[in-house]
Amino acid sequence: MKKITKIGVFTSGGDAPGMNAAIRAVVRTAKYNDLDVTGIYRGYEGMIEGDFVEMNRRSVSSIIQKGGTILKSARCLEFRTPEGRAKAFENLKAQGIDALVAIGGDGTFTGAEILSKEYDIPVMCIPGTIDNDLYGSDYTLGYDTANNTVIEAIDKIRDTASSHNRVFFIEVMGRDSGCIALNAGVAGGAEAILLPEVETGIDQLLEEIGFAEERKKTSMIVIIAEGDKNGGAYNISKQVKEKFPHLDVKVSILGHLQRGGSPSSFDRVLATRMGYTAVNELLKGNSRATVGLRGNQMITTPLEEALSKKEFKLDEELLEIANVMNK
Structure with a gap:
């Protein structure tokens, strides 16, 4: 994999508390490693329309406590077509973006994996959804x-x-x-x-x-x-x-x-750890993976595995406890 010089970061799908904290961590970790960072507004829609903004440490000041996403979010049917993805990649190339960090749910992950395979661009994904329904992490951003x-x-x-x-x-x-x-x-x-x-x-x-x-x-x-x-x-x-x-x-x-709402302490710390890990994994040569939390350790899971497997996340003991408490 060629050397990464500029990372593009975006949020896609439903918003979740902690997305801004993750954006902040990606930008500041990238700048710490002397990388340029471009924010992509409105996810894949903005990627196709060329809606970009250069980001630095000041760009992400005072956002760790904010809900929603400063980069906005949208769902994009055009990105599901080869023509749409071709437009998106041409815009990325024109901006000099040579790696991506995608924050979102399974639809976001699917789009990132396809784009990476078609155009050989490195991607790391951060699971951001309040449903906590993605494989590869005990907790997703916003759930807490x-x-x-x-x-x-x-x-x-x-x-x-x-x-x-x-x-x-x-x-x-x-x-x-x-x-x-x-x-x-x-x-x-x-x-x-x-x-x-x-x-x-x-x-x-x-x-x-x-x-x-x-x-x-x-x-x-x-x-x-x-x-x-x-x-x-x-x-x-x-x-x-x-x-x-x-x-x-x-x-x-x-x-x-x-x-909505300000993210909890847990989600702020989780988002920061995930953003930091995503950038460092890209610099190590890892790609087409999602970062996640197992126990108290940050791990990565190949996107293909994360998208193909369904994880039963209900705590069996908690199910039994609920049953006992209700009787």
Whole structure:
């Protein structure tokens, strides 16, 4: 691999708290190693349209605490075509960019791998998604912050639930991953938690609610991951209301507020370690890989492996604990 002189950094897909901290770490690690850095606005869309900005240490001052991404983000259908990727590479070449650091989820990783294979440009990926659903790292950027946001919302909703003797169905993000639902559900003392990875039928939920009523519970919180197979919070709450017409049932969809906000201390440190590792791995000659955290060690995983494998990240012990706490 030829010597790297300029790194391009970009964020793509859904935003996640900690992306700015990762950008900061990439820029400052690159400058420490006498490399130039170019920021690419709006991910692959900006790459195709030539929307670039030169970055230095001052460019990333006072952003470690900010949510979202200063480089913006977008989804780009044109990049999925060979013609779109050809445009993107020509723009990279014109800028003198000879390596990339991509921050995002599996769609971002897929695009980076294809571009690298087609044009032999080195890439390192940083997993940034609140769902914590990528292979190769125990935690993804934004997951810890999103958990804290959800727990804060649950605590506030429980105040209203207990004041009015209500049953609240709270839907959290997690199309294919129940990590947020499980962890926030246990931390928030939820009476039931429904996850995409674990089959929980409506009959079982109705049984648990009936059991809670027998224990004279006057208010309840049920956490539902958006990818649960029972059809979402509104559909589930409707079926519960039919079975228990006397219950005062409410639904709260937390939605995109889970993505925003200042990143937690954990996410800031994780992002900094990941950005630092991504640049240093590129300088070592590593490419087409994602950085990740295993235990307390930073590792890399080949993109091909990271994209082909699905990791079951639900803590088996925590699943059992949730079951015990709800009984």
